[in-house]
Amino acid sequence: MKQRLMFWMVIALAALMLARCHLVIHPLRPADAVIEVKTTGYCMCRKCCSWKFNWLGMPVFASGSRKGRVKIIGQTASGRMARPGTVAVDPKVFPIGTKFYIPGYGWARAEDTGGAIKGRHLDLFFWRHQAGSEWGVQYKKVRVWYSKD
Numbered sequence: 001m002k003q004r005l006m007f008w009m010v011i012a013l014a015a016l017m018l019a020r021c022h023l024v025i026h027p028l029r030p031a032d033a034v035i036e037v038k039t040t041g042y043c044m045c046r047k048c049c050s051w052k053f054n055w056l057g058m059p060v061f062a063s064g065s066r067k068g069r070v071k072i073i074g075q076t077a078s079g080r081m082a083r084p085g086t087v088a089v090d091p092k093v094f095p096i097g098t099k100f101y102i103p104g105y106g107w108a109r110a111e112d113t114g115g116a117i118k119g120r121h122l123d124l125f126f127w128r129h130q131a132g133s134e135w136g137v138q139y140k141k142v143r144v145w146y147s148k149d
């Protein structure tokens with residue numbers, strides 16, 4: 001009996017660890033819309049997130065309204081840290097908190113913005129710069145759940 005309990009605990013733990021890749025809570029209601037969007041990839045590097053080191057060696061924004069201000073590398077516009085499942089959007093089109101299912105990428109949540117992200121464009125987060133460039137530019141039909149916050 002105890003062994004069986006242990007077995008299920010190990011399974012649950014493994015499932016939890018796997019789920020960590022895309023930490024997005026899947027919506028239970030049907031999608032609000034299916035929209036064709038442009039998708040690109042980005043990471044937290046200087047090139048993708050437009051930051052640089054200032055003369056003190058501190059990372060600062062290289063452009064935009066917060067230019068020159070200290071940046072926490074990996075922090076998104078929503079304040080949450082970027083991880084796979086994070087997507088940068090144009091908040092006028094997709095409010096922060098909107099959830100997506102993107103074929104080939106998986107579940108994602110709008111948590112970031114960017115100067116170059118305008119209209120129906122999703123910028124998908126990857127840990128490695130190479131993975132982001134390999135994604136390239138892809139047009140995808142994505143399922144959308146608008147934020148009801």
Ligand SMILES: [Zn+2]
Pocket residue numbers: 042043044045046047048049128129132
């Ligand atoms: Zn990058």
